[in-house]
Amino acid sequence: MVSLPAVNQPVHRSGALLDHLARRMRVRSEAVLAPLGLRPRHLVALTVLRSRGDCTQQALAATLEMDGTNIVGLLNELEAENLIERRRSPEDRRRHVVELTDTGAKQLAKVEFALAAVDDEVLGALDEGQREALYNLLLQAARGMETSCASAIDAKPES
Amino acid sequence: MVSLPAVNQPVHRSGALLDHLARRMRVRSEAVLAPLGLRPRHLVALTVLRSRGDCTQQALAATLEMDGTNIVGLLNELEAENLIERRRSPEDRRRHVVELTDTGAKQLAKVEFALAAVDDEVLGALDEGQREALYNLLLQAARGMETSCASAIDAKPES
DNA sequence: GAAGATGACTTGCCTAGCACAAATCATTAA
DNA sequence: TTAATGATTTGTGCTAGGCAAGTCATCTTC
Numbered sequence: 001m002v003s004l005p006a007v008n009q010p011v012h013r014s015g016a017l018l019d020h021l022a023r024r025m026r027v028r029s030e031a032v033l034a035p036l037g038l039r040p041r042h043l044v045a046l047t048v049l050r051s052r053g054d055c056t057q058q059a060l061a062a063t064l065e066m067d068g069t070n071i072v073g074l075l076n077e078l079e080a081e082n083l084i085e086r087r088r089s090p091e092d093r094r095r096h097v098v099e100l101t102d103t104g105a106k107q108l109a110k111v112e113f114a115l116a117a118v119d120d121e122v123l124g125a126l127d128e129g130q131r132e133a134l135y136n137l138l139l140q141a142a143r144g145m146e147t148s149c150a151s152a153i154d155a156k157p158e159s
Numbered sequence: 160m161v162s163l164p165a166v167n168q169p170v171h172r173s174g175a176l177l178d179h180l181a182r183r184m185r186v187r188s189e190a191v192l193a194p195l196g197l198r199p200r201h202l203v204a205l206t207v208l209r210s211r212g213d214c215t216q217q218a219l220a221a222t223l224e225m226d227g228t229n230i231v232g233l234l235n236e237l238e239a240e241n242l243i244e245r246r247r248s249p250e251d252r253r254r255h256v257v258e259l260t261d262t263g264a265k266q267l268a269k270v271e272f273a274l275a276a277v278d279d280e281v282l283g284a285l286d287e288g289q290r291e292a293l294y295n296l297l298l299q300a301a302r303g304m305e306t307s308c309a310s311a312i313d314a315k316p317e318s
Numbered sequence: 319g320a321a322g323a324t325g326a327c328t329t330g331c332c333t334a335g336c337a338c339a340a341a342t343c344a345t346t347a348a
Numbered sequence: 349t350t351a352a353t354g355a356t357t358t359g360t361g362c363t364a365g366g367c368a369a370g371t372c373a374t375c376t377t378c
Contacts (some may be wrong), residue, residue, distance in 0.1 A: 252373080
């Protein structure tokens with residue numbers, strides 16, 4: 001009976017709320033990002049890159065759950081601003097390894113600092129501790145998936 | 160010195176991660192929702208409606224942070240499926256009060272149940288307790304804003 | 319009661335984000 | 349050498365959504 005503990009309780013899915021809050025954040029973020037030449041998608045890419053470190057372009061596409069061709073365009077824009085760099089992989093020179101530049105890391109930190117007002121608006125109902133808890137949960141969830149698909153793609157030395 | 164505790168620490172903004180995870184959820188949800196004639200946007204609307212209860216169409220637009228004209232179309236679709244109902248407001252007959260129908264509530268619960276696999280995939284790195292914590296934080300954040308803008312719009316009797 | 323403001327609705331137009339397909343080029347694997 | 353793979357480019361199409369204009373019903377104000 002331990003396996004069915006929540007049968008009579010409402011199911012709690014975070015998907016819709018995640019979507020809802022993400023939108024509210026995104027709408028407000030656009031105004032903050034625009035003057036810096038960035039859009040929300042760029043911020044997501046940079047954030048993911050910082051979280052997982054250098055990674056293959058394909059791995060990034062898989063993590064962002066985006067089509068490879070669109071990743072190219074996204075990275076082109078980021079590279080034009082010197083926020084990321086593409087290096088050829090030594091093991092397989094067809095591959096590009098994407099890495100966050102120092103400029104990129106600094107810019108990311110700067111942007112996050114500038115987003116304080118957005119956080120205050122959208123997460124106003126949460127106190128500092130709760131916001132930190134939320135951040136850590138999101139980060140843990142995001143990281144959990146990175147490893148699972150990165151290892152499946154990046155690792156191919158033995159075959 | 161208590162007032163500046165985080166000056167030398169990285170700033171933790173949830174926006175980008177929220178966006179990232181929401182996308183992963185959304186992409187997967189589409190496959191689950193499609194057979195039921197729903198899309199992610201419908202789920203968000205229903206979820207918000209359940210969370211805040213009946214509300215003015217304008218208040219809903221404000222909460223969803225969406226253009227009024229698009230809300231009309233969204234509600235048309237939901238009403239066609241009998242998931243929501245529009246009633247004239249007794250106080251001001253120009254207004255529509257939107258409410259979740261019984262059918263809508265049941266459908267919502269059913270859909271959430273069906274989204275278990277999606278949650279497992281995207282939030283796989285979180286245990287049950289953490290997922291519940293995440294849900295509660297998101298709900299609290301979402302509710303915090305509802306009241307703030309609902310009261311500003313709904314309440315207009317005195318002028 | 320008349321005139322203007324307001325809420326919902328409709329239609330039309332336009333943009334952004336993104337998926338998908340096809341073709342090219344460099345590189346690696348068989 | 350031939351085939352597969354990774355990145356890139358270009359083109360096409362779809363969906364979400366913003367924005368504007370115009371209609372109708374209702375409320376408010378004078």
